Amino acid sequence: MKLDETIRILNDAGVEFVIIGGVAMGLQGSAHLTRDIDFCYARTVKNMERLSAALAPYHPALRGAPPGLPFQFDAKTIASGLNFTLSTDLGDLDFLGEVSGLGSFQEVRAASDTKDIGGIKCSVLSVEGLIKSKTAAGRPRDLYVLPELRALSELKRKTGLE
Amino acid sequence: MTKVQETIALDLVNNPPPGSEMAKAKEFGVDLALLLSALRRTPTERARSLSDGARIFEIAKKNSLKNEA
Secondary structure (H helix, E strand, O other), rough: OHHHHHHHHHHHHHOOEEHHHHHHHHOOOOOOOEEEEEEOOOOOHHHHHHHHHHHHHHHHEEEEOOOOOOOOOOHHHHHHOEEEEEEEEOOEEEOOOOOOOEEHHHHHHHHHEEEEOOEEEEEEEEEEHHHHHHHHOOOOOHHOOHHHHHHHHHHHHHHOOO | OOHHEEEEEEEHHHHOOOOOOOHHHHOOOOOHHHHHHHHOOOOOHHHHHHHHHHHHHHHHHHHHHHHHH
């Protein structure tokens, strides 16, 4: 996973995104580790074009798909789908058009904080947003992290730490 | 992190109030000291830790595949 580089590439391309999932947890202060990066992306034509162009040099392919399956991560493909789990030269990247419990990009961005990561201001899903999305997703692996996220929320609230 | 924040945080981590979310998490098995340790770092430093952690996953995965072969 090349987190700094991936963020820089998307930011430089002007892609509108929010970091969600395990990486958002880690950036917010959780001890959770993950091996892929999850993003929620804006589904405007311009953003889908920017996203596909930004990732093109990094050979995006559908993760787990049989080798040789034709796939092109272009704006048309993105517009016809919603969520994409990709393997790329930057590592495994997931792009979600919607997040359970929150909704589309606008709602997800409204539930995010701005964090400075290597000099780049990025939207990162807030602890409260993570709690909402994990609760709504409801899978055992989502529910498992809720006690930690609730504790993190309380610790931040009582200390003013970010 | 200011000294006051550090003092409050340390007290909460070491003695989470009964019934609080931190007490529930501790009971669940969450290491609260790890949360405090992460909050002492900047988001950039946390991003670096995430990348390092992912690298460990990759090494473990490669070793496991090698052992299976």
